[in-house]
Amino acid sequence: MAGTARHDREMAINAKRQLSATSDPVERLRLQCLARGSSGIKGLSRTFRIMDDDNNRTLDLKEFMKGLNDYGVLIEKDEALKLFQHFDRDGSGQIDFDEFLITLRPPMSNARKEVIMQAFRKLDKTGDGVITIEDLRGVYNAKNHPKYQNGEWTEEQVFRKFLDSFDSPDDKDGQVTKEEFMNYYAGVSASIDTDIYFIIMMKNAWKLN
Numbered sequence: 667m668a669g670t671a672r673h674d675r676e677m678a679i680n681a682k683r684q685l686s687a688t689s690d691p692v693e694r695l696r697l698q699c700l701a702r703g704s705s706g707i708k709g710l711s712r713t714f715r716i717m718d719d720d721n722n723r724t725l726d727l728k729e730f731m732k733g734l735n736d737y738g739v740l741i742e743k744d745e746a747l748k749l750f751q752h753f754d755r756d757g758s759g760q761i762d763f764d765e766f767l768i769t770l771r772p773p774m775s776n777a778r779k780e781v782i783m784q785a786f787r788k789l790d791k792t793g794d795g796v797i798t799i800e801d802l803r804g805v806y807n808a809k810n811h812p813k814y815q816n817g818e819w820t821e822e823q824v825f826r827k828f829l830d831s832f833d834s835p836d837d838k839d840g841q842v843t844k845e846e847f848m849n850y851y852a853g854v855s856a857s858i859d860t861d862i863y864f865i866i867m868m869k870n871a872w873k874l875n
Contacts, residue, residue, distance in 0.1 A: 674703040677857035691749045696770050698739050704853030705832070708846050711767050713737045724760040771849060772856035781865050782851045785872040786844055797832075797842040799825045 681700040688694055699706035714725060714733045725733065730750050734741055741749075753761040753769065774782075787793075791801040799822065808814050808824035819827070832842045832850045851868075858864045868874065 674854075674857070677853065678703055680857070691745050692752060692769065694745070695734075695739065695741070695749060696772065698741075699770065700772070700853060700856055704850050707767070707770055707853060708832075708849040710734075710737050710739070710770075711845070711849060714763060714766075718763065723763045725763060725766075726760055730761065767845070767849070771852040774852055774855050775861050777861050778851075778855055778864050779848070781868045781874065782848055783844075784874050785851075785868055786847045788872055788874065795844055797829065797847070799829065799840060802828065 678701050681697040685697045717729050789797045802825045808821040811824045813819040830838045
Protein backbone atom coordinates (compact mmCIF):
# COMPACT_ATOMS: atom_id res chain seq x y z
CA MET A 667 0.00 0.00 0.00
CA ALA A 668 1.82 3.05 -1.24
CA GLY A 669 1.54 5.99 1.08
CA THR A 670 0.23 3.99 4.03
CA ALA A 671 3.53 4.09 5.93
CA ARG A 672 3.64 7.87 5.55
CA HIS A 673 0.01 8.19 6.69
CA ASP A 674 0.82 5.95 9.64
CA ARG A 675 3.68 8.19 10.73
CA GLU A 676 1.60 11.35 10.39
CA MET A 677 -1.31 9.79 12.22
CA ALA A 678 0.88 8.56 15.09
CA ILE A 679 2.37 12.06 15.52
CA ASN A 680 -1.07 13.72 15.42
CA ALA A 681 -2.55 11.20 17.85
CA LYS A 682 0.24 11.78 20.37
CA ARG A 683 -0.24 15.54 20.02
CA GLN A 684 -4.01 15.34 20.55
CA LEU A 685 -3.64 13.00 23.51
CA SER A 686 -2.36 15.76 25.75
CA ALA A 687 -5.30 18.00 24.83
CA THR A 688 -8.23 15.64 25.49
CA SER A 689 -9.74 14.36 28.71
CA ASP A 690 -12.51 12.19 27.23
CA PRO A 691 -11.60 8.58 28.23
CA VAL A 692 -12.92 6.99 24.99
CA GLU A 693 -11.05 9.50 22.83
CA ARG A 694 -7.89 9.01 24.90
CA LEU A 695 -7.98 5.23 24.41
CA ARG A 696 -8.66 5.69 20.68
CA LEU A 697 -5.70 8.08 20.37
CA GLN A 698 -3.39 5.73 22.28
CA CYS A 699 -4.28 3.01 19.77
CA LEU A 700 -3.89 5.32 16.75
CA ALA A 701 -0.50 6.44 18.07
CA ARG A 702 0.62 2.89 17.20
CA GLY A 703 -0.44 3.31 13.58
CA SER A 704 -3.27 1.87 11.49
CA SER A 705 -3.20 -1.53 13.17
CA GLY A 706 -3.40 -0.13 16.72
CA ILE A 707 -7.13 -0.69 17.29
CA LYS A 708 -6.92 -4.09 15.62
CA GLY A 709 -4.09 -5.05 17.97
CA LEU A 710 -6.20 -4.18 20.99
CA SER A 711 -9.12 -6.18 19.59
CA ARG A 712 -6.85 -9.22 19.21
CA THR A 713 -5.62 -8.86 22.80
CA PHE A 714 -9.22 -8.83 24.06
CA ARG A 715 -10.21 -11.75 21.83
CA ILE A 716 -7.40 -13.89 23.28
CA MET A 717 -8.65 -13.03 26.77
CA ASP A 718 -12.25 -13.95 26.02
CA ASP A 719 -11.73 -17.54 27.19
CA ASP A 720 -15.36 -18.64 26.94
CA ASN A 721 -15.85 -17.00 23.51
CA ASN A 722 -19.02 -15.25 24.64
CA ARG A 723 -17.88 -11.95 23.02
CA THR A 724 -18.17 -10.08 26.32
CA LEU A 725 -15.60 -8.85 28.83
CA ASP A 726 -15.92 -8.24 32.55
CA LEU A 727 -14.01 -5.48 34.34
CA LYS A 728 -11.12 -7.75 35.32
CA GLU A 729 -10.64 -8.98 31.71
CA PHE A 730 -10.98 -5.43 30.43
CA MET A 731 -8.29 -4.07 32.80
CA LYS A 732 -5.97 -6.98 32.05
CA GLY A 733 -6.43 -6.51 28.29
CA LEU A 734 -5.54 -2.81 28.48
CA ASN A 735 -2.53 -3.65 30.64
CA ASP A 736 -1.34 -6.49 28.36
CA TYR A 737 -1.56 -4.22 25.35
CA GLY A 738 0.48 -1.58 27.16
CA VAL A 739 -2.20 1.12 27.32
CA LEU A 740 -1.17 3.77 29.83
CA ILE A 741 -4.31 4.49 31.81
CA GLU A 742 -5.15 5.30 35.42
CA LYS A 743 -7.35 2.80 37.20
CA ASP A 744 -10.21 5.28 37.73
CA GLU A 745 -10.07 6.29 34.05
CA ALA A 746 -10.25 2.61 33.02
CA LEU A 747 -13.24 2.19 35.34
CA LYS A 748 -14.96 5.21 33.75
CA LEU A 749 -14.30 3.71 30.33
CA PHE A 750 -15.75 0.37 31.36
CA GLN A 751 -18.86 2.04 32.79
CA HIS A 752 -19.28 4.02 29.57
CA PHE A 753 -19.46 0.77 27.57
CA ASP A 754 -21.42 -1.20 30.18
CA ARG A 755 -24.64 0.57 29.23
CA ASP A 756 -27.04 -1.84 30.95
CA GLY A 757 -24.96 -2.01 34.14
CA SER A 758 -24.60 -5.80 33.84
CA GLY A 759 -20.88 -5.77 34.71
CA GLN A 760 -20.09 -7.03 31.18
CA ILE A 761 -19.30 -5.11 28.02
CA ASP A 762 -20.12 -6.20 24.51
CA PHE A 763 -16.88 -6.78 22.69
CA ASP A 764 -18.11 -5.82 19.20
CA GLU A 765 -19.91 -2.69 20.40
CA PHE A 766 -16.74 -1.63 22.21
CA LEU A 767 -14.65 -1.96 19.03
CA ILE A 768 -17.17 -0.17 16.83
CA THR A 769 -17.26 2.76 19.28
CA LEU A 770 -13.47 2.83 19.48
CA ARG A 771 -12.99 2.80 15.71
CA PRO A 772 -12.53 6.35 14.37
CA PRO A 773 -15.84 7.46 12.81
CA MET A 774 -16.09 6.92 9.04
CA SER A 775 -18.66 8.00 6.47
CA ASN A 776 -20.72 5.34 4.69
CA ALA A 777 -18.90 6.20 1.45
CA ARG A 778 -15.58 5.23 3.05
CA LYS A 779 -17.00 2.03 4.54
CA GLU A 780 -18.43 1.04 1.17
CA VAL A 781 -15.13 1.45 -0.71
CA ILE A 782 -13.31 -0.53 2.03
CA MET A 783 -15.84 -3.36 1.63
CA GLN A 784 -15.45 -3.19 -2.16
CA ALA A 785 -11.72 -3.78 -1.74
CA PHE A 786 -12.34 -6.60 0.74
CA ARG A 787 -14.79 -8.34 -1.60
CA LYS A 788 -12.29 -8.08 -4.47
CA LEU A 789 -9.54 -9.69 -2.38
CA ASP A 790 -11.79 -12.33 -0.82
CA LYS A 791 -11.90 -14.49 -3.96
CA THR A 792 -13.57 -17.44 -2.22
CA GLY A 793 -16.22 -15.23 -0.60
CA ASP A 794 -15.85 -16.87 2.82
CA GLY A 795 -15.30 -13.60 4.69
CA VAL A 796 -11.57 -14.18 5.27
CA ILE A 797 -8.62 -13.16 3.06
CA THR A 798 -5.90 -15.83 2.81
CA ILE A 799 -2.83 -16.42 0.64
CA GLU A 800 -5.02 -18.51 -1.70
CA ASP A 801 -7.35 -15.53 -2.21
CA LEU A 802 -4.42 -13.29 -3.10
CA ARG A 803 -3.18 -15.37 -6.01
CA GLY A 804 -4.31 -13.67 -9.19
CA VAL A 805 -5.48 -10.54 -7.37
CA TYR A 806 -2.19 -9.27 -6.02
CA ASN A 807 0.88 -9.57 -8.24
CA ALA A 808 3.81 -10.65 -6.07
CA LYS A 809 6.19 -10.62 -9.03
CA ASN A 810 6.31 -6.80 -8.99
CA HIS A 811 7.64 -6.79 -5.43
CA PRO A 812 11.31 -5.66 -5.30
CA LYS A 813 12.24 -8.45 -2.86
CA TYR A 814 10.74 -11.05 -5.18
CA GLN A 815 12.58 -9.55 -8.12
CA ASN A 816 15.96 -9.66 -6.37
CA GLY A 817 15.39 -13.26 -5.23
CA GLU A 818 15.27 -12.43 -1.52
CA TRP A 819 11.63 -13.58 -1.03
CA THR A 820 9.48 -16.29 -2.60
CA GLU A 821 6.00 -15.49 -3.92
CA GLU A 822 4.57 -17.09 -0.76
CA GLN A 823 6.67 -14.78 1.46
CA VAL A 824 5.49 -11.70 -0.44
CA PHE A 825 1.85 -12.73 0.07
CA ARG A 826 2.44 -13.47 3.75
CA LYS A 827 4.11 -10.12 4.31
CA PHE A 828 1.22 -8.41 2.55
CA LEU A 829 -1.35 -10.12 4.82
CA ASP A 830 0.79 -9.39 7.90
CA SER A 831 0.46 -5.65 7.25
CA PHE A 832 -3.29 -5.93 8.01
CA ASP A 833 -2.80 -8.33 10.88
CA SER A 834 -2.22 -7.51 14.51
CA PRO A 835 1.48 -6.98 15.31
CA ASP A 836 1.36 -9.59 18.09
CA ASP A 837 -0.72 -12.30 16.46
CA LYS A 838 -0.08 -12.81 12.77
CA ASP A 839 -2.09 -15.79 11.56
CA GLY A 840 -1.91 -15.26 7.80
CA GLN A 841 -5.64 -14.54 7.63
CA VAL A 842 -7.45 -11.22 7.51
CA THR A 843 -11.09 -11.02 8.59
CA LYS A 844 -13.59 -8.39 7.48
CA GLU A 845 -13.36 -6.82 10.96
CA GLU A 846 -9.54 -6.62 10.79
CA PHE A 847 -9.63 -5.12 7.32
CA MET A 848 -12.18 -2.52 8.43
CA ASN A 849 -10.22 -1.74 11.62
CA TYR A 850 -7.01 -1.32 9.63
CA TYR A 851 -8.60 1.11 7.19
CA ALA A 852 -10.41 2.96 9.98
CA GLY A 853 -6.89 3.73 11.19
CA VAL A 854 -5.75 4.85 7.73
CA SER A 855 -8.97 6.84 7.31
CA ALA A 856 -8.29 8.77 10.51
CA SER A 857 -5.29 10.39 8.85
CA ILE A 858 -7.11 11.41 5.63
CA ASP A 859 -9.34 14.47 5.78
CA THR A 860 -11.59 14.18 2.77
CA ASP A 861 -13.79 11.33 1.56
CA ILE A 862 -12.85 12.04 -2.04
CA TYR A 863 -9.12 11.63 -1.40
CA PHE A 864 -9.68 8.45 0.65
CA ILE A 865 -11.89 6.91 -2.06
CA ILE A 866 -9.43 7.81 -4.85
CA MET A 867 -6.57 6.31 -2.80
CA MET A 868 -8.52 3.06 -2.24
CA LYS A 869 -9.63 2.78 -5.87
CA ASN A 870 -6.08 3.32 -7.14
CA ALA A 871 -4.54 0.96 -4.60
CA TRP A 872 -6.97 -1.89 -5.32
CA LYS A 873 -7.80 -1.04 -8.98
CA LEU A 874 -11.51 -0.80 -8.18
CA ASN A 875 -14.00 0.35 -10.82
